[in-house]
Amino acid sequence: MQDRGRLGVLLVAPALAAVLVLFVYPLGYSLVTAFQAKGGGFTFGNFAKAFEFYSVDIGFTLVIIGVSTVLIALASIAIGGYLTLGENPRAVALLRWLYRWPLFIPFVVAAQCMRTFLAKNGLMNNTLVSLGILEVEQTVGFLDWRGIIITFVWKQTPFVALLVAGAMASLDRSTIEAARNLGAGRLRILFEILVPQIMPTLVVGLILSFVTMMSVLSVPLMISGESPTMMTVDMAFRINNYGDYGTANALGFISYLLTAACAWVYLKRAVRQS
Amino acid sequence: MKRNLALFAIAAAFVAAPAIAQQTTLNVVTAGDQNMVDYIKDFLAPRFEKTNPKAVVKAVGTGPGDSGSQKIAEKLQAQKGNAAWDVDVAVIHQKMAGDLVREGLLAPYVRDVSTGRLVSSEASKNALGTNVQGYVIPMFQSQTAIAWNPALVKNPPKNYEELAAWAKANPKKFGYNGIKGGMSGVAFVVGWVYANTADADKLMKGPYDANTKAKWDGALGKLKEFNRSVVITPGNAGTLDMLNRGEIAMGPVWVDMFYTWMADGKLPPNMRLQLIGPGMPGQPMYYVIPAKAANMEAAKKFVEMATSPAVQAEGIVKKFNWYPGIDAQHVKSQLDDKTWNKLFVDVTPQELASKGKVFPIKPYFDDILESYERKVLN
Numbered sequence: 001m002q003d004r005g006r007l008g009v010l011l012v013a014p015a016l017a018a019v020l021v022l023f024v025y026p027l028g029y030s031l032v033t034a035f036q037a038k039g040g041g042f043t044f045g046n047f048a049k050a051f052e053f054y055s056v057d058i059g060f061t062l063v064i065i066g067v068s069t070v071l072i073a074l075a076s077i078a079i080g081g082y083l084t085l086g087e088n089p090r091a092v093a094l095l096r097w098l099y100r101w102p103l104f105i106p107f108v109v110a111a112q113c114m115r116t117f118l119a120k121n122g123l124m125n126n127t128l129v130s131l132g133i134l135e136v137e138q139t140v141g142f143l144d145w146r147g148i149i150i151t152f153v154w155k156q157t158p159f160v161a162l163l164v165a166g167a168m169a170s171l172d173r174s175t176i177e178a179a180r181n182l183g184a185g186r187l188r189i190l191f192e193i194l195v196p197q198i199m200p201t202l203v204v205g206l207i208l209s210f211v212t213m214m215s216v217l218s219v220p221l222m223i224s225g226e227s228p229t230m231m232t233v234d235m236a237f238r239i240n241n242y243g244d245y246g247t248a249n250a251l252g253f254i255s256y257l258l259t260a261a262c263a264w265v266y267l268k269r270a271v272r273q274s
Numbered sequence: 275m276k277r278n279l280a281l282f283a284i285a286a287a288f289v290a291a292p293a294i295a296q297q298t299t300l301n302v303v304t305a306g307d308q309n310m311v312d313y314i315k316d317f318l319a320p321r322f323e324k325t326n327p328k329a330v331v332k333a334v335g336t337g338p339g340d341s342g343s344q345k346i347a348e349k350l351q352a353q354k355g356n357a358a359w360d361v362d363v364a365v366i367h368q369k370m371a372g373d374l375v376r377e378g379l380l381a382p383y384v385r386d387v388s389t390g391r392l393v394s395s396e397a398s399k400n401a402l403g404t405n406v407q408g409y410v411i412p413m414f415q416s417q418t419a420i421a422w423n424p425a426l427v428k429n430p431p432k433n434y435e436e437l438a439a440w441a442k443a444n445p446k447k448f449g450y451n452g453i454k455g456g457m458s459g460v461a462f463v464v465g466w467v468y469a470n471t472a473d474a475d476k477l478m479k480g481p482y483d484a485n486t487k488a489k490w491d492g493a494l495g496k497l498k499e500f501n502r503s504v505v506i507t508p509g510n511a512g513t514l515d516m517l518n519r520g521e522i523a524m525g526p527v528w529v530d531m532f533y534t535w536m537a538d539g540k541l542p543p544n545m546r547l548q549l550i551g552p553g554m555p556g557q558p559m560y561y562v563i564p565a566k567a568a569n570m571e572a573a574k575k576f577v578e579m580a581t582s583p584a585v586q587a588e589g590i591v592k593k594f595n596w597y598p599g600i601d602a603q604h605v606k607s608q609l610d611d612k613t614w615n616k617l618f619v620d621v622t623p624q625e626l627a628s629k630g631k632v633f634p635i636k637p638y639f640d641d642i643l644e645s646y647e648r649k650v651l652n
Contacts, residue, residue, distance in 0.1 A: 053647050115508065121519040141521065143508060225455040225508040227651040237454045240341035242640055 031256075034249035046250035053234070053247075058254060060228035064145060065213045068152040069206050075153060076161035076205070080198075081190040084168040085176070103158045107151075111222040114151045118142035118223075147223040148230070152213050160205035167198040200270070207266050211259045231255055300572050303334045303349075304365035305342025306559065309534070309594065311335035314365075317589050318580055325579070329572055339457060343370035350379045350564055358568040363576050365413055368397070368557045369636060372404030381563045382408040387574055389581040392600040396632070397558040403480045403635030410560035411581050412599030414590045417529045417556030417630050418461040419549040419621055421514075423542075426523035433551035434469035438496070440524075441503050449505035449513055449522035453646050456510035457557075460643070462526040464633060465554040466497055467642050474552070477634035477642075487641040494649040501650060514541060526554070529621065533595035547620035553629035558599060583608050591617060597626070 037043040051058075079099050086092040102110065117123045120141030128134040142150060171194065179189050195202070220230040231251050238248040300322075304310045311333050319331035336345040343366040353359045366374070374380050384390035385408060397415060399407040420437070422430045426447070431437040441448040451459035468474040470493035473486055505522055507513040513525040514532070518541050527547075535541045561577045563570065579585060586598045587608035595617065598605040602623075606614055618626075633639055 053644075053652070056652065115512075115515070119516070119519060120521045143512075221455065222508055222512075225451045225459075225506040225512060227452065227454075227506070229454065233454055236341070240339060240344060241453075241643055243344060 030249045030252055033245055034253040036246060038246065046246040047253075049247045050250040050254065054231065054251060056228045057231055057234055058251075060145075061214070061230045061255075062258065064148055064230065065152070065210060068149050068156070068213060069210050071149070071153045072157050072160050072209055073202065073206055075157045076164045077190070077195060077202070079157070079161040080164035080168045081186075081194060083165045084171075084194065085186045085189060099161055100158050102155050103162070105155070107155060107216050108218040108222070110151055110155045111219045114147060114154075115143065115222055118147045118150065144224045144226050148220055151219050151223060152216075155219075156209040156213065160202070160209055163201050163205040164198055167201040168194050171197055200273070203266055203269070207262055210262055214255050214259055297328050297330055298569050298572055299330045299332055300362045300569055300576060301332050301334060301360055302363045302365070302576065303336060303346055303361045305336050305338070305340075305346060305367055305370075306365065307338045308335065310365060310559075313589065313594065317593065318576075318585070321585070322576055322579055326572065326575065331576070340367055340369050343367040346370070347374055347379075350374065351377070353566075354379070357566065359564050359566045360568060361564050362567045362569045362573040364562050364564065365559050366562055367559060368401045368633065369639065371401040371406050371410055371560050371562065372636060374562065375401075375404055375406050375409050379565055380409045381565045381567065381570065383563045383570075383574055383577070384408045384411060387411070387578045387581070389578050389600060392581070392583065392604045394601055395558075400632075401560070402633055402639065403482075406560075410562055411577060412558035413561050413580070414530075414586075414594070414596035414599045415556060415558045416596055417549070417621070417626065418458055418465075418526050418554045419529055419532075419547045420524055420554075421517055421527045421532055422524045422546055422548060423517060423520065424544055424546055426520070430524070430546070430548045431550060432548070434466060437524075437550060438500050441500060444523065445503040446505050447523040448503075449507045449516050449525040451507045451509050451513055453643055455506075455508055455512065458510045458513060458526045458528055458531075459507075461555045461633075463497070463646055464639075464642060465526075465550075465631070466500075467493055468555075468631060469552050470496060474631075477638045478632050480635045480638075482635060482637040484637075484641075486638070487645050490642075490645055491649065494645055497646070498650045517541065517545065529556075529597075530595045533616075537595075549621045549625050549629045551629055553631040555631045555633045556597075557633055561599075 034046055035042055035044070037045060079095065083092055083096055086095070105113075115122075118141065119125075120139055120143075122141070125134065125139040125141075129136055129139065175193055175197075176189055179193050184192070215232065217232040217236055220233050221236070231254070235248040235251045238244045238251070302314050302318075304314055314331070314333040319333060322331055323329060336342040346361065346364050346366055347370050349361060350359060350364075353361075371380075384393075390411060393411055395412065395415070397412050398410060399405065401410065420430065431440045437448070450462045453460050453463055467490060468477065471490055473489070476483075476486065505516065507516050507522070507525065510528065510531065513522070513527055514535050516522045517525055517527075518535075529547060532541065532545070532547060536543060536545065561580060563573045563577065567573050580589075581600055583600065583604045586600055586605045590596045590598050591605060591609060592613050597617065634642060
C-alpha cells in the first residue's frame with residue numbers, strides 16, 4: 001500500500017515539477033518584483049507609476065475586452081442557436097463547417113490578415129468600392145480600436161460557439177418540441193428555453209475568452225498604433241525600452257486582479273446555484 | 275543489398291564522427307529583424323565556412339528593436355559566473371552597447387582584428403554617451419528619413435517646421451508609428467525634440483542633467499497638437515504599408531527598409547526620400563564579442579571577415595542598402611558607381627553628414643520617451 005502511495009507520488013512528480021518550475025515560480029517571481037524597487041527594497045512606486053502613465057490604458061483595455069466579450073456572447077448564441085434550431089439542413093451543415101475555422105488560426109496570423117483586410121485602402125474597402133457599394137472618398141480604415149474588437153470577436157467567437165453549440169445539442173429536445181407545439185417562435189425558444197439552460201457553459205467560455213484576450217500582445221500591436229492602447233503593449237514597451245520590469249510587473253499584477261475579479265464573480269454564481 | 279547499405283551508413287557515421295567532434299560551432303546571435311538572421315545565415319556563414327572548413331556558423335535571432343539587444347544582454351548577464359559563454363559573436367543596437375561595456379561583458383577585440391583600422395567613425399567610439407572604442411565595429415549605419423509620394427506631394431517639406439505646417443494643411447496625410455510601435459517613430463520624435471528645443475547638442479553629447487526635461491513642455495505640447503492631424507500607424511512596416519496603399523503621403527522610415535521594400539516591389543518605384551532639417555537620427559548596429567566567448571579566436575576571424583571591405587560592399591551596401599559600417603572610402607572602391615550612387619540619390623553624402631544625427635545619450639533617451647508618454651499620450 002505504502003509502495004503504491006510512493007509510486008503515485010513518483011508518477012505525479014514530473015507534472016507537478018513542471019507546473020512548479022514553469023508556472024508557479026515565474027508567477028510568484030513576477031508578483032514579488034512588482035513590489036520591488038530598483039535597489040531591491042519594498043515599494044508601491046511601480047504601481048504609482050503604472051497608474052500615473054497607464055490608467056487610461058487600463059480603462060481602455062477593460063472597455064475593449066468587455067465590448068468584445070459581449071459581442072462574442074451574442075455571436076456565439078446566434079451560431080449555436082441556428083445550429084440547434086435551424087430548419088434548412090444545408091445552411092446548418094455549411095455553418096457547422098465554416099464557423100470553426102478561426103479556431104485554428106493563431107492571433108498573430110489573424111492580426112496580420114486583418115491588417116491588410118481592414119485598412120483604408122485594404123481588401124475589404126477595395127472590394128466594396130469595386131462592387132459599387134462605396135465611393136473611394138467614403139472609405140474608412142478600421143485600424144484602430146474597432147479593428148482590435150473585430151479581430152478579437154472573429155478569433156474568439158468560434159471557441160465560445162463550439163462550447164455553446166455542444167451544450168445546446170446535448171439538451172433534452174423535448175422542451176424545445178413542447179415550446180414549439182405551444183406556438184413559440186424560434187427566437188423565443190432560443191432566449192427563453194435554450195440560453196438559460198446553457199448559461200453556465202456560456203459563462204465559462206466567456207471567462208476563458210476574457211482571460212485569453214487580456215494576454216494578447218500581437219493584435220493591439222499590429223492593428224493599432226494609436227493611443228490609448230492595451231496593457232500588454234505598455235508592458236512590452238516598459239521592458240523593451242526602459243528595461244523596467246518593475247512597472248511591467250505592476251501592470252501584470254493589475255491584469256491578474258482584473259481576471260481574478262472576473263473569475264470570482266463566476267465562482268460566486270456557481271456556488272449560489274449549487 | 276539493403277542491409278549492406280545500412281551497415282555502410284553506420285560505418286560512415288563512425289568515420290565521420292571524429293571529424294564532427296573537431297568542428298567548432300560558432301554561435302552568432304543577432305538582434306534585429308529576420309533579414310539580419312538571413313544575412314548571417316545565407317550570406318556570411320557560407321563564406322566563413324568556406325575559408326574555415328572546421329567551423330559551423332549557427333545564426334540565432336533574438337527579435338527586432340532594442341528588445342532583441344536586451345535579450346542578448348540578459349543572456350550574457352545570466353552567464354556571468356560561467357567559465358565560457360555560449361555567445362561567440364553578437365550583433366547589438368547602440369543603446370545596449372554602452373551598458374555591456376560598462377558591465378565588463380564585452381572583449382576589447384578590435385585591436386586584434388585587422389579591419390579595426392578601417393573604422394574611424396564617431397559611432398565606433400561613442401555609443402549614446404559611453405566610450406566603446408576598442409569593443410565594437412559597426413556592422414552598418416542606418417538612417418531615418420521622411421519617405422514621400424510624388425503623386426500626392428509636390429514640394430516635400432525641408433525641415434520639421436515646414437512638415438508641421440504641411441501636416442496641418444493636409445490632415446491625416448502624414449503618418450508615423452508613435453513610440454510604442456518601432457524605432458522609426460521613436461526617431462521621428464527624437465528629431466522633433468532636437469528641432470523644437472535648444473538642447474539638441476546636450477542631448478547627444480551629455481552631460482546628463484535631470485532638470486533638462488522640464489524645458490520640453492512647449493515642444494511636446496506642439497507635438498500633441500501635431501498628432502491630432504496625423505495618422506498613427508501600426509509599426510515601422512505599418513508606415514510603409516500605408517504609404518504603399520496611398521493612405522498616407524508621407525512618413526518617417528528607415529532608409530534601408532525603404533530601399534529593400536522598393537526592390538521587393540512592395541513600394542512603388544517613384545517614392546522618394548527627404549532627410550529633413552535640422553536632422554533625424556540614425557544608428558549603427560555593432561559586432562561585439564562577449565568577454566568569455568567560448569570560441570574567441572574563431573569569433574575574431576568571423577568579425578574580421580564580416581567587416582572586410584569586400585563583404586561590406588557586397589553584403590551591406592549592395593544586398594541590404596545599408597550605409598557601410600567601416601569608413602566609406604574603403605568600401606566605395608569595391609563597388610561600381612551605379613550601385614554606390616543608388617544609396618545617395620535622395621540623401622546626398624553632404625546631407626547625411628550634416629543632418630544625420632545620433633540618438634541621445636541613454637538617460638536623455640529614456641527621458642524623451644517618458645515625457646512623450648506623460649505629455650503627449652496622457
